[in-house]
Amino acid sequence: MKTAVLYGGGGHAKGVLECLWSAGVLVAGFFDDDPAVTELCGIRSLGTFDPALASGLPLLIAIGDNATRSRVARRLEHASTVVSHSSALLSTLAWVDEGTVVFHRAVVQSGVRVGRHVILNTAAVVEHDCVLADFVHVAPGAVLCGRVRVDEGTLIGAGATVLPGVAIGRWCTVGAGAVVTRPLPDFSVAVGMPARVIRKIGPVGIRQLP
Numbered sequence: 633m634k635t636a637v638l639y640g641g642g643g644h645a646k647g648v649l650e651c652l653w654s655a656g657v658l659v660a661g662f663f664d665d666d667p668a669v670t671e672l673c674g675i676r677s678l679g680t681f682d683p684a685l686a687s688g689l690p691l692l693i694a695i696g697d698n699a700t701r702s703r704v705a706r707r708l709e710h711a712s713t714v715v716s717h718s719s720a721l722l723s724t725l726a727w728v729d730e731g732t733v734v735f736h737r738a739v740v741q742s743g744v745r746v747g748r749h750v751i752l753n754t755a756a757v758v759e760h761d762c763v764l765a766d767f768v769h770v771a772p773g774a775v776l777c778g779r780v781r782v783d784e785g786t787l788i789g790a791g792a793t794v795l796p797g798v799a800i801g802r803w804c805t806v807g808a809g810a811v812v813t814r815p816l817p818d819f820s821v822a823v824g825m826p827a828r829v830i831r832k833i834g835p836v837g838i839r840q841l842p
């Protein structure tokens with residue numbers, strides 16, 4: 633049986649654990665920078681990251697925040713793997729890169745390309761020929777219609793819909809329930825139906841990026 637380790641012991645990690653377990657993967661432990669986090673669903677904390685403890689095991693970065701997940705991934709450069717919940721529908725003609733987690737009942741259709749450390753959350757739908765860059769998060773119930781492009785680090789909020797062929801820039805946030813009908817430039821925060829840009833991620837947000 634395969635074994636993996638996690639980085640992160642918060643709420644998002646619980647969902648990642650479920651995905652691993654349903655795929656028959658044992659979790660040997662988890663790392664967390666916060667010493668107050670000692671236990672995750674009966675699994676013990678291994679403390680701060682120690683490459684010796686993770687040696688030979690794939691590491692899943694179970695952190696929901698895209699910027700934080702990307703910082704950790706760039707810092708560690710540890711081998712990872714793709715995890716897909718047993719209820720997810722992952723086309724054999726889709727390409728998914730390592731570190732990406734496909735949650736319960738998510739659908740990834742034919743011709744899709746998904747980068748590294750992407751989250752395809754519960755019941756997210758990624759239709760044919762979409763292209764998703766590294767560190768994207770498609771939140772629960774969001775729908776990307778065919779040929780959508782989502783650039784690095786962007787969050788597609790819960791229940792949002794992106795219409796066919798629309799391109800979304802890097803490090804954007806699409807608000808929950810939005811309907812994106814036109815391309816969004818980098819660093820946009822957009823909400824509503826049709827989605828309108830309400831602000832750009834400010835200098836503080838940008839400084840936090842990798």
Ligand SMILES: CC(C)(COP(=O)(O)OP(=O)(O)OC[C@H]1O[C@@H](n2cnc3c(N)ncnc32)[C@H](O)[C@@H]1OP(=O)(O)O)[C@@H](O)C(=O)NCCC(=O)NCCS
Nearest residue numbers: 771772788789790805806807808809810821822823824830
């Ligand atoms: C879009 C979002 C990032 C805005 O957050 P924010 O910058 O803190 O903005 P605020 O809450 O201050 O709201 C600013 C305005 O936008 C409106 N607004 C916020 N989110 C909205 C949404 N999803 N749809 C429509 N309007 C929204 C607010 O009502 C407010 O309007 P007002 O100025 O007329 O009062 C956030 O509301 C959101 O939807 N995040 C996605 C969450 C999500 O799906 N996470 C996935 C977890 S798995």
